[in-house]
Amino acid sequence: MTAIWWIRRDLRLIDNPALHAALAGGGRVVPLFVLDPALLGSDWVAPQRVAFLVAGLRLLAADLQKRGSGLLVRLGKPELVVPQVVSEVRATAVYAQADISPYARQRDKRVAEAVQLNLVPGLTVHPPDWVLKADSTPYTVFTPFSKAWKSHALPNANDLLPVPDRIATPDLPPSDAMPETEALKAPFPPGETEAQHRLAVFVEGSDAPIFRYGVDRNQLDLDGTSQLSPYLRLGMISARQAVVAALQARDRATTAAAQKGVETWLNELIWREFYAAILYHFPHVRRGNFRPQYDTIPWRNDGTEFAAWCAGKTGYPVVDAAMRQLLATGWMHNRARMIVASFLVKDLLIDWRWGEKWFMQHLVDGDPAANNGGWQWTAGTGTDAAPYFRIFNPMTQGAKFDPDGAYIRRWLPELANVPDKYIHEPYKMPLPAQKKAGCIIGKDYPAPIVDHGQARQRTMDAYKVSS
DNA sequence: TTTTGAGTTGTTCGA
């Protein structure tokens, strides 16, 4: 008996339910990855994300070879490729980790019409239809969702599935060539080994970063976050293992602050599950506002201003530094994501979907559910959204979370010599100071493309009209 | 069915 392990967002051997199901169901297993032209050619694709995926597949193939197996890679529509491979290797069933995006679910439905497709949970700790209200409808507010989520049986270390010693695999038919990719720019070496290392660094020891996460995660000039998002995105580490690590760290926390740090990180993992469930139950959020009453917001959608935002040339240093970090590395600090999102939506009055798409086109960790949830939160159109008057002030946010301007200077070299006093508002520099810093406003660095105070009022008025 | 309490991440203004 031969089964196919169809790999999608589970590029790992540790704690992989789909792999274990395939082993149990077949005896012999053919690991298969399908390069889907609909995804590779979509206008939501990010070259850095593809590069991270392809490099990750090479590492996974090497890990599989060490266990007597290998990886079959094929290019083509899954509804054609999967049945083709089933017949080539004479498999009796296909096992895969269930996915939640509308595209993935339609794709799997088409594949299941042709072959016996067994979908196994694993993308999230609790499957999206487990955490429901008493009346069996989904939650749309985070806090009650998280309470219900925590009240379900939580995993412990014994629940994590071990790596199979050996994976019996028949001789594999030839693979297609991997696509050419650009070099990885982000400081995220792909692969399961790296993901395991990062989790360990984040949670192990009495002085682990997770215990300071509550405070440090907001600091733009610090690596206070887990830096695990690209690995969770492609399942190079399981969400279940991350949650187990958080629960263990919580038991080891010795101070209230440390406990809070752990709880904050656990909540971030639950936010990931929440937005996965939202996209699963309300697929229309991928097209537009969760709340249709916001469909009438009079977006300005100025193309020139959008281009300035994309390029990191708005004249607001913290916004521009973050957008340059995204262009340079394919990643952006979480606090920075909120700041630039607030600026796009509430200072420029540009439709959040423009920003959502730009993020998906550049983020190495871009996830359709979390990205959509985050943007709708900022825009105030989402499930548990920020009130419309919650508008980030780029100067205040910069002063608070990048007090010395280290983050700004790192990504905006033209501001390197601007004195601390003006680093968050360089346009206030008198001309002599501009000359001394080698930074003439309007020439070396742009003047602000909008006045924040006026823009803020404009948005308050626009949202009032449409609510 | 009705009622009640609560709701990620902020900013500004005026006392």
Next chain:
DNA sequence: GTCGAACAACTCAAA
């Protein structure tokens, strides 16, 4: 300089 209120209702979840 500090601090509390206002920003505005509305929807959700649960009793």
